[in-house]
Every structure is written in structure tokens, then in C-alpha cells.
Amino acid sequence: MDQDRHTIVRVIGVKKDFALGKQTVHVLKGVDLEVYAGEYISIMGPSGSGKSTLFNMIGGLDKPTDGKVFIDEVDISQLDAYELAWLRNRKIGYIFQTFNLIPVMTALENVTLPMTFAGMNGDDAMEKGIELLKLVGLGERFQHKPLELSGGQQQRVAIARSLANDPAIILADEPTGNLDLSTGEEIIELCRMLSEERGVTIISATHDYKMLNVSDRVVWIRDGMIDKIQHREDLDISVGGIGGPENGHVPGGEAP
Amino acid sequence: MSKNFSGTRSVPQGEAIQRAISLPWAKSVEISYKSLRVRLFRSMITVGSLVLAVSFLAFVLVNLDVASGILHHGGDNAAALLTLAGYDVDPATHGVAMTAKERWIVILSLLVCTVGIVNAQLMSVTERFSEIGVMKCLGALDSMILRIFLLEAAMQGLLGAGIGALAGFIFSLLAGLVRFGTLSVAYLPWGSVLASMGIAVLAGCGLSLLGVLYPALLAARMRPIKALRAEH
16 A cells, blocks of 8 residues: 555665774664655664664664665755755654753744744744644643643644644654653644644654554564564554554454 | 645755755844843853953953043153052153053953853753754754854853943942042043943953853754753
């Protein structure tokens, strides 16, 4: 079902080495991955598996030692500082585990900042910011500073901010890692809704098994390599009961 | 599933990007101002050290103006009076100069002040690592980060140096009144007093900018990934 879709992220033979004193650590040992536009992908793996490193490569936050990362058919290792900034501004929205809102700005200002960078005028940005905050369910709290909001609310602001310039990809780095169970579920539900209704590609690095239910595909990373890639249909068989109540409406018997 | 992917698909090249990413001056000033206000206590310490150093500089400079005013209008008697008061009067050029000791103290005070500013700004940058990282993830260019820090320093510099120059002027007038009586105010060369205060303000702003340069460059050059990791 994916073949006819536009490939938004293409990772080809990516290797990453880190120098640790005199030793060289091979964190990624050659990863190939294609992500299609509109997909919801989860990257799973234990800590130290290279999950975060791969994630940072896709986000243009780090450059590979070897291999190529294409975002929207543009090789990001060829980009200069300006082009990278443009890419981060327009093409990619980031959601972090620790929310990372700018503490001196209100929720609305946090959301409008990327629009300001993109050169949108103040009133338009304000209007769109309020609209986005309403979308994530924070319509009446836009004048609050981040510290006056709960963790879940801060993450909602962060999600609204990631959508500011209508990016093609949203990168979520453990978005539920600092949230309790039910708040985490709300955030996951919000991500799923965005992916379905707005057609945003969501790539999330996570430990959270709740994420699996909403993912189109799950990429398992182990020891710097892709261990396996599972489609959602296959997933429910192999993970079994972990899916919980949502198991019911996903057809189970389609895997080969 | 209805997944409609839309939007422009190509990265603009070269020139187009420089225009594509922007931060208007008004917005940069606003961000800088807010950052200062949020860390009011910290920024006031920086401003305080500037006030002290600049007021001392202004005090010394205006003192010289007061003395030269008296020298020019008070005749030979005045020269003796000034020498008695501890000024270096040069009878040949008919001018008053800072004593060597005074010069050293002024230079030292400015130096100490600069070191203090570098220290305070480095702390401020460290504290804001993740904030800087986030801004970079949102598309901020190095030059924008640099600009925000320089603007903050300029505001602190203007405020501190302004207050300092004024304080130095007032103290030196008071000192003149106490030492030489109304003579000092009567013969005050206002033009050179203003120039002295201008020099003091400029020196203060210069020091503030000089002090923030290294921390700001550090912040601007930081890669976003490092900045985001800093807090973990």
C-alpha cells in the first residue's frame, strides 16, 4: 500500500561513528529506511541502540559519518547553515521529551516564533497561533507562560508549535517520556488525529508501547542496525496483548 | 485514510533562503528585552557593575573638567590651589591631566568590570543552552542568536552607562563644590563635561558589548543537538 506514495524521508546506508577518547564507537552501522508522506512511524529500541542518533540524522540535527539522508529528495548533508535553518523552520516540526518551550514567552508566542522566523506578519501569525492552540485543545490558555501549564498542556503547546509552518514531517523524541500514563495517551491520540486529519508525517522515537497502536509502521533498532520493520497489521500478532483495548478493531489475520 | 500531503517540495537555493529566514529588529528587541526582564536580578548585577565602573570613569573625567574650568578662569592662584588639591597642573600647556595613579585605577576598574560582565554573560548563556537549541531547531540562524545577545548587552550597557555617567557627574560636582566652593560650578565648561559623559557612556556600552562577545559567539555557534542535550 505504501509503494505509490511519495517518499518524504530516505535514509541510505547511514553510518555514524563517535570518537570516545581514542576508541571509535560505531553507533549506526548502515541503516536504510524509507518513510512515506503521511505515515506514522515509531522508532523503537533500547537505549544505546542508536535510536536517538538515527532520529537526529533524520531531523537534520546531526550529520552522518557515511551514507545519505534525503528529506523530500534533498540530501541534507549538502545543505549549508542557511538551508538547514530553512529546512528546520519549514519542513520539520520538533517535539521533545522535555517539551522545551521557551520559558520567557507565552504559549502563543512560543507557537508564533517559527512563523516569525518564516517571515509571516504579526497578525497572521497570531491568528494562526490561536487556531493551532485551539486545535490542540488549549484555546483559552494562550496567554499563559509555560511554567503555569501542566506537563501535558506544555506538550500540547509544543505540538502546536511544531505545526506552525505546516511542516511535512513532525519529529517526536519520546513525546510521552515525561508524562503520566493518561496524559501520555492524550498526547498520542492527538498525534494520531493530526496524522490522520492533516496528513502530517510523524516520526517518533519512543519506548512507549502505547505508541505502537497508532503507528503505521514500527522500526526496531538494535545495535546500530534495523532489526525489523513491522506494519501495524503484523504488529498485533507479534506483540499480542500489549495493545490493550484497541486490539479489537484492528484486523488481525492479514499477515502472511 | 485520507492523507493529503501538500506544500512546496523544493528547498530554495542561496539568496532565497537568506530572505526566507528572518527575524525583524522589533521582534529581536522584544525578545531581548523580555529575556532581560525575566532575569531581572541577574541582569541588574551586570548593570550594577557597569554603573560602578562608568560612574568612576565619569567622576574622574568631570573632575578634570571642573579643574580645567577653574584653571582657565582663576589665574595663577588657581594653579596653586589645584596643585594643592592634588591635580597634575602643567603650567606650559595650561592644562590639567589625570595623575598616573588615577589612570591606573580607572583602567583597572574598567578591566574588572569587563571580567565581571564576561562571567555574568557566560552564566546567562549556560542557563539558556536549551532555549538557544530550541530556537535553532525552529529555524533561527546563528546571526539571530548573536543579535539577541548583543542587543541585550547593548541595553544593559546603555542603562548602566547612562546611570553611571549621571552618578559620576553628580558626585564630581558635589566634590567640586566641597573643595572649591561655587567657583567650580561657575566656571564649569559644560561642553567638555558633556563630552566627558559621552565618553563614559560610550566606554560603558563598549565594555558591555566586549564582555558579551565571547559568550554570544559561543551561544551562536553551538549546534542545536548539543544545546538540547545540555539539560539532561
